[in-house]
Amino acid sequence: MKFLKNKITGITIVLIVILVALSPWIIWHFKPDRHLDVLVFDKTVPQNNYREHKGFIWLLNSFKYTKLNGDKYGLLDYFGFFPEPNYKYKIKPLPKDLSKYDLLYVTDTYGVYDRDFYGTSKNIEGERSQKIYGGTQSSEISSIKSALENSNKSKTLIVEFNSLASPTDTKVQKEMDQLLGLKWSGWIGREFKTLNKNNEEIPRWVFRNYRKQYGKEWNFTGSGYVFVKNDDTLMILEKRKDTTKDMTFKFSPKGQEDFGIKREVGYYYWFDIMEKVNNTESIADYTFFLTESGKDKFKKFGIPTSFPAITESKIKNHITYYFSGDYADKGEFPVVYQAVGLPKINSLLISDYGNTDSFFWKIYAPVMQKILDNTYEKKSSETKTASIN
Structure with a gap:
């Protein structure tokens, strides 16, 4: 009898452990879908890995945001450049009327170039070549601006690097600056694990x-x-010689309050240096920690040691964000996304410094979840109010 009792207890414990282990998947499947009409605009798709918006689509599905008809979002649900077999392509331009969308996300308008598209599987040497398609256009900004200024339905606009720098025309870049409440300094930058000439990620030019x-x-x-800089001026900052620690990303007091994230993490990819204007608020900032030689270099070129990483501004009842970095750019993801808390689990498995994956899971994923949730809640509230009236 005692043996049978112990066996039943053992089986019960095993079942409880299995149930707990499976609970994230079980809870995810029982959570209701949330419908949002999302537009993704990506001109930088030279290969069919879709890495400039792949991360965002993965998060949409993980957080259970679907199209209005209940279908999940896929990698082909975007406007911009579409590579096809045998070096063919098609372009799906941004619609003129964007009034129906709840969230507009301009992930990257840098574009596609001859060497990227017709050359090897990727532009290893980073040589400059003829542009096939790219750069933000004035007509596209007009469509976005019209959607924000003429719609009573609240919208969220997110614009991300590189949608301001080359090859976008200077006049158009200033139009985008004005829309976002920013001023681009003309500088972009990136961290490299090694500055050795053999590093294929450093453009040859x-x-x-x-x-x-x-x-x-x-x-x-x-x-x-x-x-x-946009005039091709270069400034090189050597770690340890010119810096005392890696460039950090940290939320401002407002950012900490809005997003509930207080940690400081390293950022290790492309970024641009922006200045806030008017009523634009800084949600997070980058900061460099410099030695005397590093301070001299920054002073010589007029580069600030701290500058906005994420900014927020408002147009009527709409909210706009600018991400001063290539945040959504990520190649590999877990095959499974159907589990509650999976992004959080991934964030706990990597350190705050040393790799680009850390930033994606610890910062980008929770920021996007909060922005999506806020957009959905505002939409739901407006729909409810309209039905009452």
Whole structure:
């Protein structure tokens, strides 16, 4: 009898453990879908990996946001450049009328170039080549602006790097600045694990421009940052020699209050240096920690040691965000997304510093969840009010 009782207890414990382990998947499947009409605009799709918006689509599905008809969002649910077999492509332009959408997300308008599309599977050498399609257009900004200014239905607009810098025309870039309540400094930058010439991720034209600007050969070997201005001016920041720690991303007091995230993390990819204007608020900032030599370089080129990473502004009853970095850009994701708390679990498995995955799971994922939730709640509230009236 005692043996049977112990066996039943053991089986019960095993079943409880299995149930607890499966609970994220069970809860996810019982959660109701939430319908949002989302528009994704991505011009930078030279290959069919869709990495400039893949991360956002994965999160939409993980958070159970669906189309109005209940279908899930897929990698092909976007406007922009569509690569096809045999070096063919099609372009799906941004609609003129964007009034029906709840959320507009401009993930990247840098575009597609000959070498990216017709060359190897990726532009390993980063050589500049002829543009096939890219750059933000004035007509596109007009469509977005019209949707925000002429619609009573609240919308959320997110614009992300690179949608302001080259190849976007200067006049158009200023139109986008005005829309977002920002002013671009003309500088972009990126961290590289090694500045050695053998690093295939560093564009080859950087070495030529450096020789032309400084009159000497590129001889950097350690890790560091490459800054490029819109007139091709270069500034190189070497880690340990010019910095005391990695560039950090940290939420402002408002950002901490709005998003509930207080941690400071490293950021290790492309970014641009923006200035706030008018009533634009900083949600988060990048900060460089410099040695004397680093301070001298920043002073020489007029680069601030701290500048906005995420900004927020309002147009009527609409809210706009600018992400000063390539936040959605990520290639690989778990095959399974149907589990509650999966992004949070992923964030706990990696450190705050040292890799790009850390930023995606610890910052981008919770920020996007909050923005999506806020957009959905505002939509639901307006729908309820309209039905009462």
